Amino acid sequence: MSQNIEEEIKPQLQEVFVLSGAPTYTFVEPVEYARLLVSLRTKGRSIVVEGPSGIGKTTAVINAISAAGISNATQLSARKRKDIAQIESMLLDPENLGTVVIDDFHRLSSKTKRDIADLMKTLADEGASHSKLVVIGITNAGQSLISFGRDLANRIEVIPFETNPDHKVEELIEKGELALNVSLNVRAALVSDSQGSFYIAQMLAYNTCLRAGVLEQSEELVETEESFHAVKAQVMEQLRRSFHDRAIAFARGTKLRREGRAPYLHLLHWLSQSDSWSINCMRETDRHPAQRGSVHQVVTKGFLADLISSSPEIQEVLHFDEASNTLVVQDPQFIFYIRNLSWHNFAEEVGFISIEFPSRYDFALSFAGEDRDVAQALFDALVENEVEVFYDLNEQHRILAADVEEYLAPIYQSEAQFVVCILGPTYPRKIWTKFESANFKERFRDGQVIPVVLSTTQIGVFDETGKVGYISWDRSKDFSKELQSAVSVLLQKCGDGRKAL
Missing domain, CATH: 3.40.50.10140 (Toll/interleukin-1 receptor homology (TIR) domain)
Structure with missing residues (x-):
């Protein structure tokens, strides 16, 4: 009986390299963790945690709340309708909120964002010990809040999470190897292709183990002999089923113009090359003058915003902030997918005659x-x-x-x-x-x-x-x-x- 119990509690692959939820075996403190922890302990001062998806913001917040000894935290997400209703109700009666975490802040309405900004200011002025707001959002989420009131800048803590350094990603993989008693022969490639994303590192390590048949902790050390090219091809095939059609739909735009300069496709391509997983569309046209007119057209006339807002499937992976002209990837799996596309073949599949232009x-x-x-x-x-x-x-x-x-x-x-x-x-x-x-x-x-x-x-x-x-x-x-x-x-x-x- 004791042997069966021991086998049952062995760490399993999906628990170690997790594809959903917060990791336990492979949690790594990001560089900004200490600052986040101190901010959580500071009375009355609300926090904005901003940065690309998939780099560990939410996981870091959850772990830091636990480390700070906060037991009455409420976690809400702007992706869930019932949570949005709860956020709006909370703002009407903000007494004794406790610690409230609002994830995916950028998806809230402008009115709700403004009300949150007002509440943050009030909590700071009162030095409230009973309530704290922790907002998690994409890059520039803090600036978005401050735009509703410049006097808020000195009353909140804005903590930008950048992409994680390689040694942090490697630490994550090593923790997973230790938990499963495995040595991944492609560790260096996993670190490199993760490009600072904890989530992508989890995904690639998970698939490497899956290919090697490592499904739970092994009694003896397992040294894998996998080809990283094969691992990546397997991941891309899985992601293709989820993301290919919506990537095509975005790249075609509101109407495919085969002779045109493919503004939506180029926006997607520029996103794939961005370290921060976001681009300012207007600044990108300065770097790519051959697409200036076509991109300017779809951005300033509202076509880009309309395309995204009209498609729930595209909204799951992309967000466009009209105030700052910023296009952001919301799903780390999607950024991995578009980074590894064959763009010439993709452009042909979308339907463009060519994306090579002989003249300005x-x-x-x-x-x-x-x-x-x-x-x-x-x-x-x-x-x-x-x-x-x-x-x-x-x-x-x-x-x-x-x-x-x-x-x-x-x-x-x-x-x-x-x-x-x-x-x-x-x-x-x-x-x-x-x-x-x-x-x-x-x-x-x-x-x-x-x-x-x-x-x-x-x-x-x-x-x-x-x-x-x-x-x-x-x-x-x-x-x-x-x-x-x-x-x-x-x-x-x-x-x-x-x-x-």
Whole structure:
């Protein structure tokens, strides 16, 4: 009987390298743990614990609460409807709350966040010994709270959890090895691919043991002989079933535009490269100017926010904060999945012709001021289809205080894949159109100049135009139909250019 009892209490794989819930055998104090513990012991001072998912914030808070001797803690999550109702009720009657932990803070409404900020300020001013709020959220959760009241900054403790250093991740794996009496031959690779995430380390170690048949603590030391490539392939296949369809849905956006510059796909790709598992979308466009226009379009017009808010499946893995233009991964498994995608194959599966772009712009518009209505309409319609277009009014802030000729010349010479010149009766007489055409005239013979000839002018005025095909635009006909026809041809030309890469 004693032998059976001994066998029953052996640590089992799922208890050691845990995929859900708080670990016991493999709990490791993160770097910020001591500061968290002291803050919990400080009366009246509420705490914000912020940082990427999967790095151990919630586990650290739970363990620190226990270490601080706090017995009356309530743990709530903004992912659960009943908990949200309890949070809102608590805010209406905040007397003697005890210690309340609010996880996934970023998912709460702005009103509830504001009420929490007000309560934190009150508790601090009163030096309340009976109540403390501990908010857990994504990166910049503290700044989000402080935005509701700048005077809150000195009344709360904001503890940013960064990705964990390698020695902490290795400590976690070593604790698991000790509990199971196993030596993982791929430990170094597990540490490296975890990239600071305790959760990812648990997941990879779990699957390594599973492949090696280590399901519980062994009597004798087991030394595994697994291929890390095989472990990763197994994990990716499991994750594919959970995340592939929603990654595809996000990358396609609200509507797939095959000739476009794939703004949603690029946002996802940039996320996969981020150490903090979050990106500021506007700052990323400064680093990737070839996607500036298309990404700016989906962010500022609310398309990105609408895409996420309309899909519960996407909301489980991604969060977008419109106030700060920050896109954040919420699930550590998802970040591992997108980090290890074959992005070229993924882009093809999504349906894009190509994600390689030969030029900074797909089109550069050249026109006389009298025909700005046509230029503006073309710009709006092309940008709507997620292609990059140089249009002077959209670039005024960059041209300002620059040498205009030096700025414009390379755009018309080579930085735009195609130049669209809108040829109206005044085009040959304008100073700037003369300058622009002088810079792109050599590109006619390579098929890189697309004339849009308005019915108000004569084609014979333009020597080069008579030698190439052009788009006719009849001013006397329905404007929207002429626009639609021209845009259709331009997008087809852009797509053909992508296929040739």
